[in-house]
Each structure stands twice: as C-alpha cells, then as structure tokens.
Amino acid sequence: MSDSPYKAIVPETLSNADLLAIGRNKMANERTLLAYVxxxxSFIVAGVSLIQFFNVTSxxxxxxxxxxxxxxxMIIGIFRFIKxxxxxxxLHK
Structure with a gap:
C-alpha cells in the first residue's frame, strides 16, 4: 500500500483542469473524514445507549x-485522511 497513485505525476506539467481536479480530490478527502467522524x-451513541438503557447482558x-x-x-479515518x-x-505546492 505504499505505492501512491500520484507518484508518476510531474507537478510542473499540471494544467488548470488538473489543478481543479486536485482541489476536488482534497474536498472529497475532507468529506470522507467527516463520514468517518x-x-x-453513531457507534459511540449506540454503545452508550445500549449500556444505559438495557439490562440484558448481551x-x-x-x-x-x-x-x-x-x-x-476514527483512528483509521484519521490515518487515511492524513495519508x-x-x-x-x-502534487501542488
């Protein structure tokens, strides 16, 4: 998994369309992090609700x-976001 799909791209040769696509990918990455959050x-609320409102052991x-x-x-989501x-x-410095 260490191979980046972007390693073959030369940043100096990017067109305006490519730069816009990078921006869209950055926003998609942020939306994915929000989905992880x-x-x-949801899992935290479900877990606490089950503990608080039910007396059944299972x-x-x-x-x-x-x-x-x-x-x-959440840890997986943060690591994937950072990567x-x-x-x-x-790609664009």
Whole structure:
C-alpha cells in the first residue's frame, strides 16, 4: 500500500483542469473524514445507549464492544485522511 497513485505525476506539467481536479480530490478527502467522524459518533451513541438503557447482558456487552470499535474506526479515518492529504499536497505546492 505504499505505492501512491500520484507518484508518476510531474507537478510542473499540471494544467488548470488538473489543478481543479486536485482541489476536488482534497474536498472529497475532507468529506470522507467527516463520514468517518459521523460513523464514530453513531457507534459511540449506540454503545452508550445500549449500556444505559438495557439490562440484558448481551446488549450491555454489545454496547461495550461498540465503543472500542468506534475508536478504531476514527483512528483509521484519521490515518487515511492524513495519508491522502500528504499525497495531494505533494502534487501542488
């Protein structure tokens, strides 16, 4: 996964259309991060709700499982955002 799809692009040869496409990719990257945040918050709320409102052991365990899963999802989202941001920033300095 270390191979960047952008490594063959020479930044000095980019046209205006290419620069606009880079801008669109940066905005798409930000929207993707926001989707990760939304998923993180949903899992946290679901986990806390299951813990607080149910006395059934299986629901409580599921609630305790959802909270670390939410944290893992958020960490993955942040790392992917940073990686894509660096690759896109290297194209246009």
């Amino acid at each position: 939304r998923t993180f918050l 629901f409580v365990l599921l609630g305790y499982l959802l909270i670390p899963v939410a944290v893992i999802i 894509a941001k660096r690759e896109l920033d290297n």
